[in-house]
Amino acid sequence: MKTDMNKAPIVTVDKAQIAQRQRKLEKVRRELKQEFVGIDAIIDELITYIQIWYLMPEVLARPVIVNLWGMTGVGKTDLVRKLVRKLAYQDRFAEVELSNSDNNSYYSWKHSVGGILESSGLNDGKPAIVLFDEIQRFNTVDIEGKPILNERFQDFWELLSDGRLARRDTKEDITNYLDNYLYSSSQRRKQSAMPPNPDEPQGPDVIGLWDARTLKKLFDFDESIHELAEMKHDDILKMMLARRKQKRIYEAADHSKTLIIISGNLDEAFSMARETSEADVDADIFHAYTKKLTLVDIKVALSRKFKPEQVARFGNIHLIYRSLRRRDFEKLIEMEITKIKARNLQHFGVELDLAPAIHTLVYQNGVFPVQGVRPVFSSITDVIEANISRFMFQALMVGGRRIKLDYDFAKKELIADVHKVGVVRAPYEGRVDRIRQGNDPAVTACVSVHESGHAVAYAVLFGLAPLQLKSKVASTYAGGFTFPHQIFMTKQTLAQKIKVMLAGGLAEELIFGDSHASIGREHDREQVTMLACDYVRKYGFVSDYQGYYSNNPSYPLNTELTDSAIEEMIRQLATETRDMLCHHQGFLLALSVDLQKRGSLAAAEIARIAKRFGMKLDVKEESHLHVPDYQKWF
Numbered sequence: 312m313k314t315d316m317n318k319a320p321i322v323t324v325d326k327a328q329i330a331q332r333q334r335k336l337e338k339v340r341r342e343l344k345q346e347f348v349g350i351d352a353i354i355d356e357l358i359t360y361i362q363i364w365y366l367m368p369e370v371l372a373r374p375v376i377v378n379l380w381g382m383t384g385v386g387k388t389d390l391v392r393k394l395v396r397k398l399a400y401q402d403r404f405a406e407v408e409l410s411n412s413d414n415n416s417y418y419s420w421k422h423s424v425g426g427i428l429e430s431s432g433l434n435d436g437k438p439a440i441v442l443f444d445e446i447q448r449f450n451t452v453d454i455e456g457k458p459i460l461n462e463r464f465q466d467f468w469e470l471l472s473d474g475r476l477a478r479r480d481t482k483e484d485i486t487n488y489l490d491n492y493l494y495s496s497s498q499r500r501k502q503s504a505m506p507p508n509p510d511e512p513q514g515p516d517v518i519g520l521w522d523a524r525t526l527k528k529l530f531d532f533d534e535s536i537h538e539l540a541e542m543k544h545d546d547i548l549k550m551m552l553a554r555r556k557q558k559r560i561y562e563a564a565d566h567s568k569t570l571i572i573i574s575g576n577l578d579e580a581f582s583m584a585r586e587t588s589e590a591d592v593d594a595d596i597f598h599a600y601t602k603k604l605t606l607v608d609i610k611v612a613l614s615r616k617f618k619p620e621q622v623a624r625f626g627n628i629h630l631i632y633r634s635l636r637r638r639d640f641e642k643l644i645e646m647e648i649t650k651i652k653a654r655n656l657q658h659f660g661v662e663l664d665l666a667p668a669i670h671t672l673v674y675q676n677g678v679f680p681v682q683g684v685r686p687v688f689s690s691i692t693d694v695i696e697a698n699i700s701r702f703m704f705q706a707l708m709v710g711g712r713r714i715k716l717d718y719d720f721a722k723k724e725l726i727a728d729v730h731k732v733g734v735v736r737a738p739y740e741g742r743v744d745r746i747r748q749g750n751d752p753a754v755t756a757c758v759s760v761h762e763s764g765h766a767v768a769y770a771v772l773f774g775l776a777p778l779q780l781k782s783k784v785a786s787t788y789a790g791g792f793t794f795p796h797q798i799f800m801t802k803q804t805l806a807q808k809i810k811v812m813l814a815g816g817l818a819e820e821l822i823f824g825d826s827h828a829s830i831g832r833e834h835d836r837e838q839v840t841m842l843a844c845d846y847v848r849k850y851g852f853v854s855d856y857q858g859y860y861s862n863n864p865s866y867p868l869n870t871e872l873t874d875s876a877i878e879e880m881i882r883q884l885a886t887e888t889r890d891m892l893c894h895h896q897g898f899l900l901a902l903s904v905d906l907q908k909r910g911s912l913a914a915a916e917i918a919r920i921a922k923r924f925g926m927k928l929d930v931k932e933e934s935h936l937h938v939p940d941y942q943k944w945f
Contacts, residue, residue: 329366336365339397346393347386348646348684349639353379356630357394361570365398368438368568374474378625379574380609381632382581382601384683387574391442403439405431409449409464424467425476425564434476436565443467446575450616458618471571471624475563489551496548516543530554573625577612581681593779593913596794597634597680599933603797604631640678640687644670647691655699661706666717669695676741694741702727702735757819757829758782758791759907760899764818764892765793765811767899770921771891772807773798773937776914776928780902783910790831796931799938802852805842809881810888812839817889818899843877853880898924 340358344351357377364375379387388406395404407427425434433439449467451459466476518526523539526532530551532539539547581601609629613622635643648670652663677690695716702714711730718725723740759782766777775796782791795811798804816832847853848860853876860868892899902920906912912920918928 324367332366333362335398336362339394342397343390343393347390348643349635350386350390350632353390353630353632357390360628360630364438364568364570371567373567374470374569374571376471376571376573376626376628378609378629379572379632380577380629382634382681382683383576384685385632385635386684387632388442388444391440391572391574395440398440400440403433403437404441405433405439406442406444408444409446409467411449411459411461422463423476424464424470428476428564428566433566433569434564436568438568438570439566440570440572441566442572442574444574446573447577447616451618451621452616454615456615468621468624470566471626474566474569476566477563489555492548492551496544517541518544518547522547526551577609577616592680592792592794593933594635594637594640594678594680596778596933598636600797601631601633602934606631634680635683640674640680640684641670643684643687644673644677644691647688648695651691651695651699655703659703659707660712661703662713663699664713664715665695666715668718668720669716672718672720672741672744676743690741698725698737698739701737702729705729705732705735755782755910756903756907757823758831760818760822760903761815761829761831762791762793763899763903763906764814764816764821766902766917767818767892767895768811768814768888769793769795770898770917770926770928771895772810774927774929775935775937776917776921776930778914778933780906780912780917781910782906796933797936799936801939802846802850804937805846805850805852806884809839809842809846809884810891812836812842813881813885813888814892817885818892818903821889821892821896822900822903839881840877843881844873846880847873847876895924895926898926 336358340354343354347354357379360377361375364371379390381387392406395401405428407424409424428434428441433441449464451461453459470476518540520536520540523536526539526547532550532554534542542550581604606627606629609631610622613625617625648665652665655661655663673687673690673694676694677687679686699714699716702716705711706714706729709731711732713728713730715728716725717728718739723738725737725739727735727737729735762780762782766780769775769777773796777793777795779792779794781793784790784792793811798808800808812835815835816828819828819831847856848870851857851859853873856873856876858868859866860870860873898921901923902912902917905916905920914930918930921928
């Protein structure tokens with residue numbers, strides 16, 4: 312086929328305009344990185360993916376779809392809002408929350424995405440940005456995978472498919488409106504043929520704003536609403552008839568030039584978001600777990616909420632927010648403190664100097680890794696701003712110009728050196744610290760032995776120091792945890808995990824005696840039973856039972872036959888674990904004492920204690936996967 316090289320291109324490229332937009336986009340990228348902490352990679356990806364939409368929207372044949380996934384409070388919605396503002400797209404932006412529930416009162420009167428976009432003035436085919444936030448609430452399958460009946464907003468999937476929304480009700484609306492208008496027009500003509508009534512004032516023969524808005528929406532006139540409002544009825548009628556004859560008004564609304572951003576929290580992918588003691592688990596551990604999430608994990612999680620064909624319509628541009636690292640939270644706290652200093656200097660002329668202990672106090676009481684940045688802001692207000700106000704008042708009353716603020720963790724006191732006033736002490740204890748310190752010492756001792764039992768078994772069986780060991784946590788009820796690495800599951804490691812689970816309660820029996828062992832083993836035994844059942848019934852690691860014994864009616868094997876094997880397995884592993892703890896009782900006691908005193912031990916500290924008893928433990932990073940060296944068999 313011969314191509315005519317002399318034929319003018321359909322799209323004219325304005326190189327100067329593209330270059331200008333490119334500079335603007337890069338400026339937005341830099342500004343966003345200055346305003347957000349820990350999401351530079353997300354910002355880079357987002358800017359990269361929206362380039363074609365922002366620089367040359369004319370070439371797009373379908374909308375650009377970008378998905379943002381992450382735990383709550385990581386800045387997904389805020390990032391989109393600031394992007395919109397910096398690109399000056401506020402008038403071309405719609406923020407939509409779809410839901411299966413009719414309780415969403417804001418959209419209770421809307422039944423289609425097209426209706427929402429139309430009311431926002433975005434059905435005109437021009438570039439726009441639409442954010443569909445909290446999309447997980449619009450799930451189309453339930454927890455069992457069964458379809459959810461819901462007729463509202465079903466054109467959302469149509470929008471994702473090709474960016475075109477059918478005007479299903481437009482033809483009927485136009486016909487009804489035109490019939491009414493024709494009738495009103497004939498009535499006006501009849502009335503105009505009659506002698507004028509001097510007692511009735513005659514208004515201007517123009518349609519007015521109310522009809523202009525409706526006509527603009529139904530007939531998609533090029534004229535503005537105000538221009539239409541000043542037109543005469545007969546002129547408008549001619550325009551309506553001509554528009555209906557063209558039939559273009561019945562065509563689907565074109566959103567091929569729209570940037571569609573989908574945002575949500577997928578608990579199925581971010582399973583660590585349900586972890587307990589979240590104020591005490593190290594932020595770097597959560598970050599390491601979220602760092603391993605991939606596009607495939609997101610699609611699997613989506614498949615538990617949406618039908619397969621719908622998952623496909625989300626596309627392949629999925630930006631995954633990682634949980635913030637410890638240094639990210641520390642940087643965020645530093646940035647907020649800098650703002651507080653600047654505000655107080657500007658408003659009151661008082662210079663603030665906050666010691667590192669204040670930063671630590673905020674971190675300890677404000678960082679919940681799985682809840683993002685919101686608790687941090689709240690704690691900064693609680694710890695710093697609320698307390699600074701009392702010292703600020705004292706400084707202003709005597710003309711003081713400086714306040715140095717420190718904190719004494721031992722005495723639980725704020726120490727303020729106020730210019731022209733002197734040193735002022737005020738009792739203060741962080742809200743989360745107060746809960747940690749409220750743990751009963753005797754119960755903490757019990758928890759320390761329990762968690763040390765888990766840690767000793769983990770160290771002996773895997774040669775690793777646990778990532779984190781805690782016996783004082785932010786909980787009304789005393790508790791603790793031993794945070795492991797990721798373990799590749801094999802026949803051997805499955806049995807080893809069972810031993811680690813059993814070791815907590817068995818350590819209590821060894822140190823305190825059988826009669827004083829606590830009931831804190833309940834969750835451990837539940838996990839042990841589950842793992843042992845899987846060992847026998849699911850994985851077939853016991854040679855006498857090679858069928859798949861499950862509760863699935865499709866595989867109706869009698870699970871009771873395996874009960875004795877499961878009991879025997881747990882009993883044998885418990886005996887082996889008890890013997891192991893007796894052999895390492897010195898390490899168990901030393902670890903328990905240190906943990907009881909300090910409430911928390913890091914991996915390096917656990918390894919140092921183990922070394923005193925002739926054990927060399929590996930200290931591995933949070934992302935380490937413990938897996939056999941299968942390659943050595945080749």
